[in-house]
Amino acid sequence: MSSVAPEDPAAAVRGIGRQVQSDIYRAGIGGAKPVVPVEPAVLERFARKAMSAEAFAYVAGGAGSEHTMAANRAAFDRWQVWPRPLRDVSERDLSVEFLGATRPTPLILAPLGVMEMVHRDADIAVARAAASLGLPSVLSNQASVAMEQVVDAAPAGPRMFQLYWSSSDELNASLLQRAEQLGCEAVVITLDTHLLGWRTRDLDLGYLPFTRGLGIAQYTSDPVFAGLVRERAATGGPAASVRITPKTIAAGVSIARKGAALTGTGLRESLRSPLPRAAVETFLDVFSTPAIAWEDIARAREWTKLPIILKGIVHPDDAIRALDAGADGIWISNHGGRQIDRSVPTLEVLPTIADRIAGRVPIVFDSGVRSGADAAIALALGATEVALGRPYAYGLAIAGEEGVAAVIRHVLAELDISLGLAGLTAVADLDRGALREVVAAPGR
Structure with a gap:
């Protein structure tokens, strides 16, 4: 699979829903199956077979009894897409504006660490797959491959760099300077890992990679x-x-x-x-410091000229404080349920934060996203970009670079089809009017 970014990224994903369906069904005539399973639960089940027990526990696991992971998923059940037929949706536009540029889709790949546990090609396979579809990927601070090698392998792909705030300012500055020199478009500072979460699956195995x-x-x-x-x-x-x-x-x-x-x-x-x-x-x-505070974020401005996105925002007041701290973007995330058990699910707070931010900076959303339909709901509730995490790791485990690309295409295809079936022709048209909120019965 080529890692060369498409000359026209928007054209590469135009009509992707029908194209992916057609490719799968035509190949199926000869008995071929998709590179990786399309249904999210089956995808995870196949990935588990392809991974070691330690790798699967690290990728799939969450904090404590994993109530936050369940809550992240359950939050999507509150919302339903409201279809509007008899509208011309023959042409659909998945593009969005993000960090001063038009992106072909609203999907980005979240930073996932230690991908060498999942597949030998690790971060290089992920970056190449993202580049092949024009998607931004976020280089993980906990990567298995140095950022310079990843960029050499996928030079045309748009990229950002994730920083885990180290207890060494000199190290923080050095990492950000390297990222800037490599053409990263932004820095994503992860705020919610100043302490390592209580991850029971890893603890039971006594395994920290x-x-x-x-x-x-x-x-x-x-x-x-x-x-x-x-x-x-x-x-x-x-x-x-x-x-x-x-x-x-x-x-x-x-x-x-x-x-x-x-x-x-x-x-x-x-x-x-x-x-x-x-x-x-x-x-x-x-690796991290529990002493990090809001006042420290200003130091990042001394280390880099890149836009700064603050990742790990869940409380609306913190979203406003991030703006006050000069953040160029907000990333709503509870680390996929990996840090605090019984944490607030991210989708529950997305509409409130979007209202408070009022378009002043872009909003990236993650935690619980498994499909294109999930992405459509998050976008309608105020997200600018939706970040995909565990599903692409599962694709990597099953089929390497090709598996990552297949997962991305499946998610984008469902998003494209969901958009058209909702009676909309552009991601920009997704808003709360496209959804119906499910109200719980009294006493429940």
Whole structure:
């Protein structure tokens, strides 16, 4: 599959609903099935078979008893699309305005970390698939591949960079400077991971990928981080005490392999070096800080000239405060239910936040989106862009780059068809008038 961005991205997705249906049904005459399952629950089930237990738990799991994940999905049940027939919908326009540019669709790929757990091609496959359809992707701060390598592999794709606010200002500045030099269009600062959520699936397995040296490629490729690692290794900073087992040895090999970027040597030499283990310990030290506050956001303006989008906004008052802090965009998210159990579902607050923001900055929405119909509802309730997360990871697990592209096409196809069946010809026409709210019966 080519990673070259289409010359006319809007043309590449025009009529995508009928095109995807036609392709699938025509191929079906010869017995072929879609590259990945179309139905979201089946997609997840197939992905689970393709992934290790640890990988599936990390991607699919949420915080606590996963009430937030369920609430995110249930919130969509409050809304129904209200079809209006006998309107000419032969031509439909999926484009939106976002960050000063016309985008061919309102879909972007959310940043997902540690994709090497899902597929060997990891972030490169994701970026190529997004570029093939003209979609922006967000380079994860917890990527498995350094941002420079991803951009080399998919140079034409629009991209943003996600920053997890580290306890090291020098590291934050270095990461943002690299992103700016690589042509990223914006910085997405994730606000809701200043503490790691209580993720029961991962805890039951005793598995955090970062302790194996996975998902830290942005760090090990960074000169500031490399300096912090050398300093730790030289001073003999404290290291975690672990029992030696076959799994411990396997983890050590994984860490050494990932740490080769720091040692500049092969696996054998890296195994002997203190740097790979020091890299993991340094990462665990600096990954995040619970001390981050609103006043700190101003420092990001000193580190980059790129537009800043604040991700992890759920309360309407915080949306206004983000504007006061100079944010160029708001990203409504509860981290896909991965941080707080029994958190407020994002779709419940989207209309209120959209009303409060009143179009002053774009709104990105995620958490619970599984289909094109979901995207249509979020757009009608005030989202500018809808971010897709777990579904594309499942496509990656099943069929790599081709699987990611197929998931994107399925979501866009359903959005396109839903738009036309609602009697609308443009995403810009989606508003609350296109929906009917389901009112719960008294006492429920």
